[in-house]
Amino acid sequence: MPLGSSKYVAAFDLGTTSARVIIFDEYGSPQAACQRPLTQIFPKEGWVEQDPMEMFRQQLACFKGALSDLNILPSDISAIGITNQRETTVVWEKATGRPIYPAIVWQDHRTTEQCEALGAHSLMIRERTGLKLDPYFSATKIRWILDHVSGARAKAQAGELLFGTVDSWLIWNLTGGRRHMTDITNASRTLLANIRTGRWDEELLGMFGVPVSMLPEITPSCGALAESDPEVLGACIPISGTAGDQQSAAIGQACFRPGMTKNTYGTGGFLLMNTGKTAPLSDHLLSTVGWEVGGDRSYALEGSVFIAGAVVQWLKDGLGLFRTSAEIETLASQVQDNGEVYLVPAFVGLGAPYWDPFARGMIIGITRGTSRAHIARAALESIAFQCNEVLQVMAADTGAPVEELRVDGGAAENDLLMQFQADLANVPVVRPVVTETTALGAAYLAGLGIGLWEDFSEIESLWRRERIFEPKMSQDRREYLTKQWHRAVARTRGWEQ
Numbered sequence: 001m002p003l004g005s006s007k008y009v010a011a012f013d014l015g016t017t018s019a020r021v022i023i024f025d026e027y028g029s030p031q032a033a034c035q036r037p038l039t040q041i042f043p044k045e046g047w048v049e050q051d052p053m054e055m056f057r058q059q060l061a062c063f064k065g066a067l068s069d070l071n072i073l074p075s076d077i078s079a080i081g082i083t084n085q086r087e088t089t090v091v092w093e094k095a096t097g098r099p100i101y102p103a104i105v106w107q108d109h110r111t112t113e114q115c116e117a118l119g120a121h122s123l124m125i126r127e128r129t130g131l132k133l134d135p136y137f138s139a140t141k142i143r144w145i146l147d148h149v150s151g152a153r154a155k156a157q158a159g160e161l162l163f164g165t166v167d168s169w170l171i172w173n174l175t176g177g178r179r180h181m182t183d184i185t186n187a188s189r190t191l192l193a194n195i196r197t198g199r200w201d202e203e204l205l206g207m208f209g210v211p212v213s214m215l216p217e218i219t220p221s222c223g224a225l226a227e228s229d230p231e232v233l234g235a236c237i238p239i240s241g242t243a244g245d246q247q248s249a250a251i252g253q254a255c256f257r258p259g260m261t262k263n264t265y266g267t268g269g270f271l272l273m274n275t276g277k278t279a280p281l282s283d284h285l286l287s288t289v290g291w292e293v294g295g296d297r298s299y300a301l302e303g304s305v306f307i308a309g310a311v312v313q314w315l316k317d318g319l320g321l322f323r324t325s326a327e328i329e330t331l332a333s334q335v336q337d338n339g340e341v342y343l344v345p346a347f348v349g350l351g352a353p354y355w356d357p358f359a360r361g362m363i364i365g366i367t368r369g370t371s372r373a374h375i376a377r378a379a380l381e382s383i384a385f386q387c388n389e390v391l392q393v394m395a396a397d398t399g400a401p402v403e404e405l406r407v408d409g410g411a412a413e414n415d416l417l418m419q420f421q422a423d424l425a426n427v428p429v430v431r432p433v434v435t436e437t438t439a440l441g442a443a444y445l446a447g448l449g450i451g452l453w454e455d456f457s458e459i460e461s462l463w464r465r466e467r468i469f470e471p472k473m474s475q476d477r478r479e480y481l482t483k484q485w486h487r488a489v490a491r492t493r494g495w496e497q
């Protein structure tokens with residue numbers, strides 16, 4: 001180890017529902033963690049916003065909390081890795097660092113019509129960016145801010161405004177406004193970067209009306225990327241790794257070989273399959289940069305399910321069915337099956353493989369015998385049904401059936417859900433010892449960036465399995481459930497239109 005006595009790496013994880021800092025040791029074991037909630041604001045139907053200042057404040061508070069948990073100083077941290085909810089868009093003033101509008105969150109689809117208007121270019125956009133022309137991504141969100149905040153476009157054209165996804169925003173603030181950067185994995189989610197060249201694409205910038213002066217520098221995922229301002233963090237610490245949270249989770253899951261697949265069950269559900277050096281184009285899935293490390297760029301096929309754990313949150317906070325997310329398992333276990341109830345959580349439209357911003361949520365099959373437990377079970381099952389559809393498309397697109405699904409994220413703690421996922425997909429579901437793989441991936445990148453770990457094979461040797469869920473369901477039952485799910489989904493399509 002080339003380091004002195006301090007071998008701690010801090011991962012800053014700015015997710016959708018919370019900010020987190022986890023401090024890992026040189027074996028990739030978490031030593032301290034601190035998590036703080038983030039407020040989600042729903043100002044109008046289909047709009048989702050967050051306060052960028054709250055994001056940063058909570059992230060700093062987490063850093064302090066994790067340090068004091070371990071009773072160490074900022075100077076004891078060797079490196080910081082950043083990981084974040086992707087696509088979420090922040091625009092701020094270069095001179096003051098003040099955001100000119102709340103962060104428009106990835107789930108927000110106020111720009112649906114804007115996307116429709118550009119429909120004629122969707123194939124060209126897909127070939128360059130690997131993405132769908134969907135309000136999910138950053139480009140139309142930036143444009144919306146420039147078009148709706150008074151004076152914003154003129155200021156942007158004068159070079160006075162900066163855009164960043166949440167990683168850029170965090171790094172800008174951590175470095176005291178000295179560094180405006182984003183790594184290639186985050187850039188690949190904006191609809192503005194060409195995933196083959198790894199650069200901003202001028203034609204796309206013109207099409208979306210985004211001045212190039214607003215954009216951050218695109219960097220690899222690890223190396224000497226930036227340094228924290230001692231006035232902000234209490235020490236000058238290298239920021240040596242950064243990646244969007246889903247790519248980071250794939251690294252934390254050690255999905256380093258083509259074909260390896262992970263699913264993160266957070267607010268949304270995100271399946272990523274490593275496709276190596278090729279970025280395949282799919283009609284239903286996204287092609288995205290997995291990471292760029294040591295000059296090598298690796299790609300992934302991604303299926304993004306917009307609502308996964310968030311359906312549990314809705315039952316908890318919206319309907320008050322239970323008090324903690326974990327309680328859904330107890331409630332859902334009170335019944336043997338879904339009692340023929342299906343819940344399609346198309347609250348913000350449907351992501352992969354449908355990409356239907358007009359679909360809306362639905363519960364169907366309710367009778368006088370339907371109980372709270374059936375609704376809870378249908379909600380949990382909906383997470384697995386959606387992820388299973390992505391998995392089936394992935395296997396069909398690549399011609400390579402998934403051998404095992406590595407899982408992580410908040411809802412992966414739910415054994416009932418994991419068993420149902422294995423049953424439905426007919427694939428072993430494997431849960432690692434460290435389920436905070438998103439933070440772990442960022443820590444790995446940061447550690448690689450300062451030479452704490454040498455390469456991916458060293459990291460692979462640190463990955464440990466906690467439990468495997470083997471499929472047990474009969475093929476008949478699997479086919480029946482899938483058929484019923486499809487019937488339910490069909491009824492939600494295009495509702496808003």
Ligand SMILES: Nc1ncnc2c1ncn2[C@@H]1O[C@H](COP(=O)(O)OP(=O)(O)O)[C@@H](O)[C@H]1O
Pocket residue numbers: 015016017018265266267268308309310311312313325326327328329409410411412413414
């Ligand atoms: N035991 C559980 N069963 C089902 N869902 C859960 C459980 N624990 C947490 N969740 C859900 O997982 C999500 C939080 O996961 P997390 O990975 O922290 O999300 P994010 O990174 O998107 O903020 C929440 O939506 C929560 O409702």
Ligand SMILES: O=P(O)(O)OC[C@H](O)CO
Pocket residue numbers: 014015016017084085086087106244245246266267268304
């Ligand atoms: O906050 P998460 O973990 O649900 O992740 C959000 C994704 O990055 C959105 O693409």
